[in-house]
Amino acid sequence: MTEPEAEPARPALPRPPGAAATSGSVHGDIAMLAARLFAAPMSLVAIAAPPRLQVVGVCGLAADEAGCAEVLVETAVRDATVVWDAGVDDRPVLPWGVRFHVTAPILSPDGRALGAVCVMDRTPRLGVSEPQAGALQALARLAGAELERQRQAADVTAHVQTEAQLREREASFRYLFDQNPNPMVVCAVRSFRVLAANEAALRLYGYTREAFVGLSVDNIRVPPPDAAARPPLPAHGPGVSFVRVATHRRRSGATFPADIRASAIVFGGRPAWLTVVRDITDQQRAQAQLAEAEAKLRQSQKLEAIGHLTGGIAHDFNNLLTVILGNVELLQESQPPDSAGAELLAVVARAAERGADLTSQLLSFARRQALAPHQVDVNALLHKMHALLARSIGEHIVTAFAPGADLWPALIDPAQLETAVLNLVVNARDAMPDGGTITVSTRNVSIDSAAGQPDAAPGDYVLVTVADTGTGMTADVLGRAFDPFFTTKEPGKGSGLGLSMVYGFARQSGGHVRIESVPGAGTRVLLHLPRAAHEKPQAPDPGERGTRGPGGHESILVVEDDARVRAIVEAHLRGLGYHVLVAGNGIEALDILMGPARIDLMLSDMVMPGGLTGLQLSEQALRIRPGLRVLFASGYSQDALEPPHGQDDGKRLLRKPYRRGELAARIRELLDAPG
Missing domain, CATH: 3.30.565.10 (Histidine kinase-like ATPase, C-terminal domain)
Structure with missing residues (x-):
């Protein structure tokens, strides 16, 4: 820079009233030294603190004036300007009547402008000497060194605070880790060795801490039968986690199914997996028991449905067999015992009885068989x-x-x-x-x-x-x-x-x-x-099959919805000498029962259309005609259809298909019973 002739030295200006000088800080001392160096009334040190400059040291300026001086520093930071006489300078007018100012930029080690040291005077000056300029630059370097020291000190403070926070977080993690009731294991990502384990994990696997830490995960993990089919682990990273079910091995050699939930963490400065391990032996056993119970329930329901179907089929088939056997017996009466016709009828009868045996087995499966427990x-x-x-x-x-x-x-x-x-x-x-x-x-x-x-x-x-x-x-x-x-x-x-x-x-x-x-x-x-709680009487002998059986002259009401069965039963009973009345359902039977006709016994099917079952019909019939003997016939029998125990002993059950001899014996037994 070109200097004018040196101006004679002047005594230091007194601090103007209300002027401020910072002290007790390095930058404040630098501002004071700069003012004394130039025997100037005002100086300041400012640093760049985007979005604006920040004054960090002043001398000769009131606190509210320091902010206005930033316009000088901004110019200095930009081009290190020295103004000799603002009155003849073509740059903006400066505040407080400033006619002279000189600045030196504060530079970073890599040359970036960090701020400036600025000296100001209200009296114009011809220039500054080279020693003054060098001293001002030295003060700017000193200000820059102080900034670097403060930055390093701030970094050290932040580092210390970070270390303290990390220690606090680590202590909290260690406490929660050790006190957690769930088994927890930390293992390294690359080596898959155990880095840490809590007490619950040590109990689960049966190791001491010294033996467990450092152990390879392969020592506690049982490879699956098809190891190639095992999906790979996800890439380690923030927020990454995975869930697996695997078989693990205790120190004793015993294995157990393990539910594993792992999260990516940094442990001791290196990537690791924090895993929570849960023994799910009881859960899998409960699931297996539930699946088994559900399978048994489905099987039971399936068999129940099949039972309803087969029971209905057997019931209808027994009606057909009753008709077949009844007609065979009627035809046998007209055939000589040793004739070809009698032999053919015997074959038909045996086939019908074989069919009756099959339906009996079906009814047994359907739980509709007549039992005598x-x-x-x-x-x-x-x-x-x-x-x-x-x-x-x-x-x-x-x-x-x-x-x-x-x-x-x-x-x-x-x-x-x-x-x-x-x-x-x-x-x-x-x-x-x-x-x-x-x-x-x-x-x-x-x-x-x-x-x-x-x-x-x-x-x-x-x-x-x-x-x-x-x-x-x-x-x-x-x-x-x-x-x-x-x-x-x-x-x-x-x-x-x-x-x-x-x-x-x-x-x-x-x-x-x-x-x-x-x-x-x-x-x-x-x-x-x-187990039997008390003895039940055995069912009476159904009588001889295939015989004609005893007859009589009493009056019998036959209630049967199947016209074919009704006709064959009527024929049998008339052949045995009985007087027979017939009804196709319960309503027709009640009409007859309320009439004047003599009725000694009612033979009723158990299952009939029309709104009345055989049991319901018998209850109303006994109210109309107390003492009436009742015999039930059915293609199947189940608990809901059997006459209640403890009621009139005249109620009996005859299972279809029946032979004429069975029918005759059972009717005669009821009619001849006392009471």
């Missing part, structure tokens, strides 16, 4: 059957009977139990074509809860188990074992109704049945029979 010694019954069972299965199979001690009596129909056990033994025989062992055993069991067995009510049962060492069943076959007509035997070797009948008998008796089987390891059928 009473107190039964199951051990004694099975002991008597042992010889029959041995003959039924052949010499290549060993049979064993293991009776339970102090066995409770069961409340069942003994004939149906014999049939059920025989069916089970025959099925077991067919599952062992190369020989084996069949074991029939009994014992007392008590069920406190029906959990897992939707069809089993809590209570006491007599358990009959038929076990074999045969081929066993697959899961698919086991799921369909009770379905009617389902069989794995060759065509012609089985009807597929054996297990269906066992199922229906057990359910109708108030018990239940289940099958345990493993392919290649045999099968066990567990038949739960209700």
Whole structure:
């Protein structure tokens, strides 16, 4: 810069009234030194603090004046201007009558303008000396050094605060980590080694902290059967997490299913996964039990639906068989005993009776079979059957009977139990074509809860188990074992109704049945029979089948909705000498009952259209004619249709299809009963 001739030195100007000088700070001292250097009344130090400059040191300026001086500093920061005489300078007019000012920029180490040191005077000057300019620049460098020191000090303070905050956060994390009741493990992203574990995790895996920390995750993780199918972990990053279910291993070697929920964190300055591990053994067991219970419930509902269908079919079929057998018997009366016609009719009768046996099995499955339950010694019954069972299965199979001690009596129909056990033994025989062992055993069991067995009510049962060492069943076959007509035997070797009948008998008796089987390891059928609380009388003998039976001259009202059955029953009864009245439904029967005709006995179907069942009809009939004898006939029978116990003993049930001899014997028995 070109300097004019030096102006004679002047004494320092006194501080004007109201002027301020900062002290106690480096930048304030620099402003004061700059003012003294130039013997000027005013000076300031300002730094860039966007969006405007910030005055950090002043001398000779009031506090409200310092802000206005920023216009001088802005110019200095821009081009390091020195103004000799503002009166002849073409730049903007400056405040407070300033005629002279000189500035030196404050530069960063890389040359960026950070601010300026500015000296001002209201008296014009010819210029500044080189030593003065150098000293002012030195003061600007000193101001820059102070700024750098303050920045570093601020960085150190911020670092210290950050370190303190990190220590506080780490302490909080460590406390929450250690005190968390859920097992938590921190593992490194790259090495997959355990970096930390809380007490819950140490208890879960059975390690001490010293043994667990540093352990590879592979030591506690069981590889899946198809490791290649395991999905890769997500890339580590802020906010990243994943959920997995895997098999983990304890220190003892025991394994357990683990639910793993991991989140990406930075631990000890390196990326890591914070994982929460939960042993879900109980949850998976509960889910499996629930799935099993749901499957059993669906199976029970399916069998219930099939039972309704088969029961209805069997009912209608029994009506047809009643007509067939009735007409065969009527035709047999007109044929000589040894004639070809008599022989053909006998074949028809045997076929009809075989059909009746099949419908009986269907009704048993549908739980609509007529049962005669009473107190039964199951051990004694099975002991008597042992010889029959041995003959039924052949010499290549060993049979064993293991009776339970102090066995409770069961409340069942003994004939149906014999049939059920025989069916089970025959099925077991067919599952062992190369020989084996069949074991029939009994014992007392008590069920406190029906959990897992939707069809089993809590209570006491007599358990009959038929076990074999045969081929066993697959899961698919086991799921369909009770379905009617389902069989794995060759065509012609089985009807597929054996297990269906066992199922229906057990359910109708108030018990239940289940099958345990493993392919290649045999099968066990567990038949739960209700314990007898008190003895029930055995059902009366239905009488001789196929005989004419005794007749009479009483008057009988026949109530039957099937016209074919009604006609054949009327023919039978008239042939036996009875006077017969007929009705097609309950309403017609009530009209007859309220009339003057003599009626000694009413033979009524149990299920009829028209709004009145046989049972409802009998209740109204007895109110109209007290003492009337009532005999029910039905193609099926279930608890809801059976006459209530404790009512008139004249009420009886005749199961279709029946022979004329059965009908005659039952009617005669009721008519001849006292009272």
